[in-house]
Amino acid sequence: DIQMTQSPHSLSASVGDSVTITCRASQSISAYLNWYHHKPGKAPKVLIFAASHLRSGVPSRFSGSGSGTDFSLTISGLQPEDFGTYSCQQSYTTPYTFGQGTKLEIK
Amino acid sequence: EVQLVQSGAEVKKPGESLRISCKGSGYSFTTYWIIWVRQMPGKGLEYMGRIDPSGSESNYSPPFQGHVTFSTDRSTNTAYLHWNSLKASDSAMYYCARRDEHPDGDATWFDPWGQGTLVTVSS
Numbered sequence: 001d002i003q004m005t006q007s008p009h010s011l012s013a014s015v016g017d018s019v020t021i022t023c024r025a026s027q028s029i030s031a032y033l034n035w036y037h038h039k040p041g042k043a044p045k046v047l048i049f050a051a052s053h054l055r056s057g058v059p060s061r062f063s064g065s066g067s068g069t070d071f072s073l074t075i076s077g078l079q080p081e082d083f084g085t086y087s088c089q090q091s092y093t094t095p096y097t098f099g100q101g102t103k104l105e106i107k
Numbered sequence: 108e109v110q111l112v113q114s115g116a117e118v119k120k121p122g123e124s125l126r127i128s129c130k131g132s133g134y135s136f137t138t139y140w141i142i143w144v145r146q147m148p149g150k151g152l153e154y155m156g157r158i159d160p161s162g163s164e165s166n167y168s169p170p171f172q173g174h175v176t177f178s179t180d181r182s183t184n185t186a187y188l189h190w191n192s193l194k195a196s197d198s199a200m201y202y203c204a205r206r207d208e209h210p211d212g213d214a215t216w217f218d219p220w221g222q223g224t225l226v227t228v229s230s
Contacts, residue, residue: 001171034216036152043202043220044152050214087152093216094157095168096142101151 002026002090014107017078021102023071023088028059032092035064035073039084047072047086080106109133111203113221119193119228127201127224129186136184137161142208142217143177143188149201157206158186167214193228200225 003026013019013035023033031051046055048064051071061076073081083106086098114128116226155165158177165177176189186203201224204217208223 043222046216046218049216050209055218082153089217094166096154098152098154
């Protein structure tokens with residue numbers, strides 16, 4: 001199975017800050033990488049698909065990049081509603097696997 | 108509106124059986140795989156496997172193979188996750204989601220997700 005490793009495990013930032021979360025795959029997955037945001041008691045929502053494509057309806061402050069084994073999600077200009085957990089997921093092959101999640105706390 | 112609605116929270120004893128549901132609406136149910144995801148307390152998302160509602164072909168992630176069963180009822184656009192014998196370690200939130208795909212069939216992602224079903228297994 002492909003292992004997905006995210007960093008950092010958690011971070012704290014202020015409204016207006018920019019933050020970057022990274023995700024590393026244990027083998028090349030081309031650009032088959034998605035990013036999700038989820039909050040306690042809420043269903044996860046897809047933000048970015050295929051590494052860099054913004055899902056319709058997602059604010060443009062979210063952006064993704066990378067290919068092969070290294071990927072990143074950047075949030076430019078944090079908003080209060082951005083708190084929660086961000087998870088990457090590879091869609092290169094089954095079993096699809098997720099990173100362990102990065103918990104973002106708004107200061 | 109495309110949506111998946113899951114059944115409510117369950118409290119069970121070890122050894123009991125359980126089936127939870129995930130009802131799709133707003134789209135052609137047989138066109139898209141349904142995937143199941145586990146989230147244990149304080150942990151990340153774990154992919155359990157998928158079922159193709161068009162023919163009920165299933166594929167399970169190794170940690171879940173043999174312990175859970177996926178099924179669908181095309182007449183009601185509903186997917187099910189079933190346990191024959193629950194363990195305390197099955198206590199978790201379970202999500203279903205639709206595997207969506209880009210029109211060119213290359214990129215896939217999970218959208219939408221159900222609201223989750225909390226399963227508690229305790230003696």
